Amino acid sequence: MKRIEKNKFYEKLNGMIGEYRVFAPSGDRYRYIEDVSEIKFDGLLTKMSPKAHFLPQEEELFRWDEKENIKVKDVNDRYIVFGMRPCEVRAVTLLDPTFDTEKFPDPYYINRRKNTIIISIACNEPLETCFCTSFGYGPFTKGDADLMLVDMGDYFLGEGDEDILNLFGFTDSEEDYRELKEKAESRIGRIEIEGIPEKLEQIRETDFFKKITQRCITCGTCTFLCPTCYCFDIQDRNRLNGGKRVRVWDSCMFKIYTHETSGHNPRYEEHRRMRQRVMHKFAYYPSLYNQYGCVGCGRCVTYCPVNFDIREVIREAGGYNG
């Protein structure tokens, strides 16, 4: 194992700002920081997930001038995303098969993904709403992070890429984090996920989704905060001498999302939209990529204004016989 004093780590990180754009927790969301003093952990998880780096809420695709010449912004930045939790790292891994495809690879996503160093921090004290261990990984999983830190009070233990450990000046240590890991894992509630994709397909046309949707106000908060939700809209913004085409986050919970020009809307009713959200994560995504599309971060549980709880929904689905 390797270790580094926290002040030494942050000093080094501070020195890298400039060479890298550093995206770090700063209150309720991650921000690109100018100085490490802006880093503020507001509890274990930020309200807004760090997916905003990989898929910005609004991202320019290209712009055009008055002669309609199209220009794509040349982006050569390198990034560090610091402070991601294992669930958020996993969420990025789950975005890859949609955007880093063989046919029609997404250049904007891939550019950010390839030029980003991910430094994660393991979760010593998971929250009551965490259910990551249900999905075959946990609060100490490094996953696709380049470096995972474990908070030991005055210092971090580090695990990961040799080059990055050396870059920060980690030194050898006899310690390990096994005890912390076991303690953290034991605190996490699990949901019974076995057989859920098949079960959801079975009850797809029953009243199940109508029942669970009754109190939903389709505000879309769950989808905006969800680290694995990636849907976007493409819009044109006109300016005096040209304009730009941007993509912006969108949500399958919105009625207009599937509203066609003719007036026809295949997901007009709320329960059809709810079915789409739940089944995308727990049936469609698994059938395509053999993994669940949920990482168990619990944001949708914490921030839903009407206390909708996806864990309950999965539990109810498992036992539904209607």
Next chain:
Amino acid sequence: MDNPYIPVPMRVKMARFESDDRSLKTIDLEPVEGEVFDFMPGQFCEISILGKGEAPFGIASVPWEGILRFTINRAGLVTTAIHQLEEGDVVGVRGPLGNWYPVDLFEGKNIVIVSGGFAFTTLRSLIKYLLKNRERFGKLTLVYGARRPDLLLYRDEIEEWEKSGEMDMYITIDKPVEGWEGYVGFVPQVLEQASPSPENAYLVMCGPPAMIKFTLPVIEKLGFKPETVFTSLERRMKCGFGKCGRCNIGKYYVCKDGPVFSLDQLNKLPKEY
């Protein structure tokens, strides 16, 4: 890396209204530089009008015509802008997108094409393809209907095809009109009258939801199995290649895994189209 979000500039070579009520407009596009990309019948493109947006349209032409043809119903912001295009104007095109009619599967088989209204547009591409490779396919049957004669697309070509005798043709309009000598009646009834055999045959169907609803029972009655029936779906789309999320039906994206699906595939999916 190619950027699939960037529209390629194409020039309007020909623009004409297709119907008397000017609700349908046909445009032929040719690239400002180079040649038209290769594509298969059933594929679509996103047509981009900078400042207005983009919308998906099925391609009505075949590659060897050297142009991309689209017939577009005026309905919203983008289609209204397209309707204002004149010859010489430049628009953006992204494509070809999506899958195509399974013409390899059709090899050696009889093909029945059933269509209503302006959904016929991509079927022009298919028919042109089948006729060009006529010897590779068996008997061809076309059942095509519209409300009025002027709403039938590509009437010159329909006449040509009728004269050529290459296809059994059943062209129909909803109500009798003076001077009309073809069939009169809705597509499902005319299909029943035509009564094509399901033996060694595939059926391709494109039309408005009402037509599809009443045609499906006829297709079943005629004995066509769901895996031999193909249709092309439409959904609201943005990216057109499986990223933006909105056009999925179950695990499929209409843009990337479709727009052409077999009835067998659709029967297993939620009715979200």
